[in-house]
Amino acid sequence: MHSSTTYSLSHPKYRADIDGLRAIAVLSVVVFHAAPNWMQGGFIGVDIFFVISGFLISTIIFNSLKAQSFSLLEFYARRVKRIFPALFIVLAACYAVGWYVLFADEFAHLGMHTSAGAFFVSNLALWSETGPLDKPASAKPLFHLWSLGIEEQFYIVWPALLVLAWKGRYNLLTLTLVFATASLAWNLQASVKQPATTFFSPQTRFWELLCGGLLAWASLHQHPAVAGLQSKLDRGIHRTLYRSEPMGDGLALANALALVGAALLAFGFLKIEPALGYPGKWAIVPVLGAVLIISAGPQAWFNRVVLSNRWAVWFGLISFPLYLWHSPLLSYAHIMEGGNPRADIRLGAVALSIVLAWLTYRLVERRVRFAKHRLVVPVLCALMGAIGALGWYTSSQNGFAFRLNSKVDLALLSQTIEPSNTRLSDGSCEKFLDFSIGPGAVCLANTSAPEVLFVGDSHAMSLNSAAVLGKVSIQSMLIGNHGCPPLMNHSVMDGKVNKGCNALPEEALKVLARFPTIQTVVLESRGPMYFSGSGYGIEGPNNYSIFALDGSAATQAQMFQQGYSQFVKALLLRQKKVVFVIGSPELGEEPRGCIVTRPVSLLNKTLSSCSQDKSKVDERQAVYRNLVENIQADNPGLQVYDPIDLFCDDAQCYGLRNGKLLYWDDDHISTWASELVLNDMRKQKLLP
Incomplete structure (x- = not known):
């Protein structure tokens, strides 16, 4: 050159x-x-x-x-x-x-x-x-x-x-x-x-x-x-x-x-x-x-x-x-x-x-x-x-x-910052239990002798958040996967990607065999999200679809029911107390807009009332609640907990009560709401 x-x-x-x-x-x-x-x-x-x-x-x-x-x-x-x-x-x-x-x-x-x-x-x-x-x-x-x-x-x-x-x-x-x-x-x-x-x-x-x-x-x-x-x-x-x-x-x-x-x-x-x-x-x-x-x-x-x-x-x-x-x-x-x-x-x-x-x-x-x-x-x-x-x-x-400082109440705003260790693995299972599960899954524990096992998607993680943070004294363990309801012999596709959700109930059964101290299993997931094909409020259509591992044909709602019912049956056969938590109402809006307004906006903004007509929630959950009834009918030993009264009165459902947010985002409940729900479940003798 x-x-x-x-x-x-x-x-x-x-x-x-x-x-x-x-x-x-x-x-x-x-x-x-x-x-x-x-x-x-x-x-x-x-x-x-x-x-x-x-x-x-x-x-x-x-x-x-x-x-x-x-x-x-x-x-x-x-x-x-x-x-x-x-x-x-x-x-x-x-x-x-x-x-x-x-x-x-x-x-x-x-x-x-x-x-x-x-x-x-x-x-x-x-x-x-x-x-x-x-x-x-x-x-x-x-x-x-x-x-x-x-x-x-x-x-x-x-x-x-x-x-x-x-x-x-x-x-x-x-x-x-x-x-x-x-x-x-x-x-x-x-x-x-x-x-x-x-x-x-x-x-x-x-x-x-x-x-x-x-x-x-x-x-x-x-x-x-x-x-x-x-x-x-x-x-x-x-x-x-x-x-x-x-x-x-x-x-x-x-x-x-x-x-x-x-x-x-x-x-x-x-x-x-x-x-x-x-x-x-x-x-x-x-x-x-x-x-x-x-x-x-x-x-x-x-x-x-x-x-x-x-x-x-x-x-x-x-x-x-x-x-x-x-x-x-x-x-x-x-x-x-x-x-x-x-x-x-x-x-x-x-x-x-x-x-x-x-x-x-x-x-x-x-x-x-x-x-x-x-x-x-x-x-x-x-x-x-x-x-x-x-x-x-x-x-x-x-x-x-x-x-x-001069524009926003920072104390209120701090409520919208979710702790990072409630919906992601934090090493606690390895620390307390010398136990870990596969990649992509979440494992959380607050004790070496758990009495309650939470299983489900990110909504189960939010439900468990007050326990894992020590705000409610429940000896708990959680295994979950984002976007995965615990459906036995079924899985979920996110677009063209198989999320492998069938591994979640399989892992749960292995956990129960390994930790005999667990006597109660709590199940929760964002039900309507999976079989309706749609989010709620500010969300649009989603790409989720349920399928049976054996290739059998059924509607999305039917497969949701079948997968849950088969898992509940397997848990009951192991002599466990099984509690199905009906999902809390989805908020449908960004909760930050309920407590602060953005310093600069294009159009005039006012604080949201952070409430919605209960009729909208009832409409969203109608099919879901019917499926839960069917799951319970298939499994008479199943106990069902409904938190609706903590979030709604006869006319409205709320995202903000007593100056505190009940949600982190448009659908996941906050740690404070988790405290309310878990303490109410304890009052009803559903949790130890």
């Missing part, structure tokens, strides 16, 4: 149609975030971005290596000038808005994500958060930076690997094929059992960028046999469609490739949904679609007329800042409105993101990207490091609660 002073990276010829493809990618993501019902598969725009990035970056690297003009330092300097300016502005703006809008725990969380975004590990940070207590993406203004993290990790690894391979005189095509195949295989294997890993992990996403790399190699090194095949296909397509003789210009094949690619993207936008277990095999659809469109070339009709029109190119040019701006604006609107904001607010957020993207592109991106001053890159790196450090410090200081 030449001396470092002569390095000059090769750049591919500008293609307006690729900017148009960027426009399709970014606008699909924006529509998905603003109105997912309009385009349920709009999130696949990120996969299109991955292919484009892989194609352009690999083209630069392959060309530069061949010309002996590639410099890693120059490559990374260009990446800094391309990405850091817009990203720094968005991170700083999000932090500034969060200072005034967010409560302390939310601001601490934003700080952590700001740091992760600045150091390009957002995907890893979000990956570590996935779990039953994770907040929804709409409550995370910087959630979208996961994709930027994957791209930057690719930019760090791939160029360095190609340089080493080039110096070792290895075949770069073989290298690309091997890594792309391994990454795709990993994605396909992990998508069913480890959906979060597949979504956020760079190893399971790199194949998408490497497909762009393979296309780059193919476009630079066309084999004569491939050229001959393309010529035959082009003539065959032309003769199929037209009476005239083929022109031999390749346009028939190019048009076919572009239209098939466009059809694949259209299918993906309309039919692919997260519940299918994305990325997995479904990610092949947008990746293949993008590859076909790019490979068709700028002369294909779709690329020339649709993708290269001036509006598509304009949106393509501002696609990066538009991607950065739109998600925080929509997320802050969601946070300030306490739920999905009105359509006009979401439309306003999208319009503002387009304006900010254009200003960022014109006033910042273009000027910095082509600036020649030698201090530009060091200054940008220093600024990014500073915002990352500020985010980390904000997180370490728990979100600077002093910001809210």
